[in-house]
Amino acid sequence: MALSLPPELWLLVFLHLDSLSLAACACLSSSFLPLAHARLFAHVSLLPRRRPPATALASVFPDACTKLLHLLSTSPSLAHHIKRLSIIDGTLFPSLARRDQLNGAPWFLKTSPHVLHTLFQKLNLHSLDLVFPDGPKVSWNLIPQDIRCSLLASSPHLHSLSLHNLSFDTPSTLISTLSHSSITHLTLHNIKLYPDLLTDYCPEKNQTWSRHAKSFPHDPPQSLSLTHTLQTLCISSDPLHQDPDTLHLLSSLFAHSSTRTVIRSEFA
Incomplete structure (x- = not known):
């Protein structure tokens, strides 16, 4: 999909999009990828x-x-x-007294x-x-x-x-x-x-x-x-x-x- 507007105008549009909308635009067209990635990242x-449950083994996730x-x-x-x-x-959440999964x-x-x-x-x-x-x-x-x-x-x-x-x-x-x-x-x-x-x-x-x-x-x-x-x-x-x-x-x-x-x- 070719960009029908100048990149400067698309940039103004992308500045007002939330993260979910930016991700959707990135999936919609490869032409949107640079603009979406610049905002998302x-x-x-x-x-x-998140802290694993007390019954879980030691966490090995990266x-x-x-x-x-x-x-x-x-x-x-x-x-x-x-x-x-x-x-x-x-x-x-350091204000929480109990150390749970949050x-x-x-x-x-x-x-x-x-x-x-x-x-x-x-x-x-x-x-x-x-x-x-x-x-x-x-x-x-x-x-x-x-x-x-x-x-x-x-x-x-x-x-x-x-x-x-x-x-x-x-x-x-x-x-x-x-x-x-x-x-x-x-x-x-x-x-x-x-x-x-x-x-x-x-x-x-x-x-x-x-x-x-x-x-x-x-x-x-x-x-x-x-x-x-x-x-x-x-x-x-x-x-x-x-x-x-x-x-x-x-x-x-x-x-x-x-x-x-x-x-x-x-x-x-």
């Missing part, structure tokens, strides 16, 4: 699979990253349509590093969301280093990054993580940032001890490579997860940059 969310990698391996043309990727780890199990950190590295090498993202469940913060260092590099460095056009419920051992860790990327918009939600340890020496007693740095009044970490590109920093938290120390450290870290900082408190 522009934002992909990888969710935890995780979301493995399934997406398989899809892109069989249909490579889909990869360039994916502009935003949201990785949602842990429970789908709640998923944590999966991202259990995914094969080879799968993750191969997947991100295939993508050229503009936006990435990495969301971990409420509760104890997941340390950024738990993610293998090569995977962290793949997350940020494999997509040269990645300009928006959103991190939820993560902790960074030091401000320097956060800076070094982002310094080699092209991030212009950074969102940190329920983030724990631990201060750097400063070493003090007392010559009279010949003793050395460590203390936490509360700010960077004289020599902040090497952040120039980041602050030259970062335009907006959004710091948000749930009311029950507000962390004044982390807020103070982040504010001090970006105090001498031109980055526009937005701080807000919100409900999950």
